[in-house]
Amino acid sequence: MSTFALSRRQMLATAGAGIAGAVAARVAGPDAAFAEAPAKAAVLVNPPAFYNFKHGDVQVTLVSDGVLGLGDGRKLIKEATTEELTQRLEAAFLPADNMVLQQNIPVLKIGGKTIIVDTGTGSSTMFGDTTGRLPANLKAAGIDPASIDLIALSHCHPDHCGGMIDAGGKLVFPNAQVSVNESDFKFWTDEAQLSGEIKPFIEFARARLLPYKDKMTFHKGGQEIAPGLQAIDAPGHTVGHTMFMVTSSAKPLAITVDCAHHHILFVEKPKIEFGYDTDSKQAVATRLKVWDMLATDRIPFITYHFPWPGLGNLAKAGDAYRYYQTPVSL
Numbered sequence: 001m002s003t004f005a006l007s008r009r010q011m012l013a014t015a016g017a018g019i020a021g022a023v024a025a026r027v028a029g030p031d032a033a034f035a036e037a038p039a040k041a042a043v044l045v046n047p048p049a050f051y052n053f054k055h056g057d058v059q060v061t062l063v064s065d066g067v068l069g070l071g072d073g074r075k076l077i078k079e080a081t082t083e084e085l086t087q088r089l090e091a092a093f094l095p096a097d098n099m100v101l102q103q104n105i106p107v108l109k110i111g112g113k114t115i116i117v118d119t120g121t122g123s124s125t126m127f128g129d130t131t132g133r134l135p136a137n138l139k140a141a142g143i144d145p146a147s148i149d150l151i152a153l154s155h156c157h158p159d160h161c162g163g164m165i166d167a168g169g170k171l172v173f174p175n176a177q178v179s180v181n182e183s184d185f186k187f188w189t190d191e192a193q194l195s196g197e198i199k200p201f202i203e204f205a206r207a208r209l210l211p212y213k214d215k216m217t218f219h220k221g222g223q224e225i226a227p228g229l230q231a232i233d234a235p236g237h238t239v240g241h242t243m244f245m246v247t248s249s250a251k252p253l254a255i256t257v258d259c260a261h262h263h264i265l266f267v268e269k270p271k272i273e274f275g276y277d278t279d280s281k282q283a284v285a286t287r288l289k290v291w292d293m294l295a296t297d298r299i300p301f302i303t304y305h306f307p308w309p310g311l312g313n314l315a316k317a318g319d320a321y322r323y324y325q326t327p328v329s330l
């Protein structure tokens, strides 16, 4: 039926007319407020982002703190040439010189407790103005920060502990205990390190963690930090970096946090090293163990920096891996 045999050129022409028509209607139409809005308002802000799902009897809400723009992420990666990184990113339809990471924050209702894993960057603009959305998005998800019983902190980097206090220094989670690895806490709050390149990170962590000092407990790998939630040592990214495992249901659910920062590069080439790792060789050793476990045992996992909402599975692919994002469902 020739009626349906539109050529590609015809389709483009039709689409072009449609867009042009829509723009003309917008400019000339009754939406004068839109047309006259100040330039700043023309930057469209994405709506609140949260995603609910059940894992066994555990209610999980993934809440976005917004996105982190790292610029040319190739400069932060070791043990791979720029050419190879460019090729892998472009093959995945991603810009080579503009790496954008998510901040996917799990809130778990588990064993009668409400637990948040990490807190985003908070009011800090260390990573620009596209972060710090957690409070608004928690509200949109119907989660009162005062209802959080425990902050399970994976490590003490700014994009994970930043949201513990507000711009005025008040506790964002007034009723929460904090569970963190002791070595990590000591490293990032160590007064002796208040000099050199690391100084801003130490100051940042001290300002957010010390107000919770009386409500803090230190977890160790293998320990249940709450009924059905286990801490697992995953060092390298930082000295005491911790991942978590939901163990209360028949099938586990892993929360791998910062074992990897990119869903293509650290999956297709898991031995590459990341510039923000305290010990990048140890981080690779950890990543290889974690990836092997997730793929072998087919364990679904939540990742802090992978594409929103950060839930997926990993499969072996040759001598590396492939990431399968779980489709969002109703």
Ligand SMILES: [Zn+2]
Pocket: 157, 159, 160, 258, 304, 305
């Ligand atoms: Zn991070």
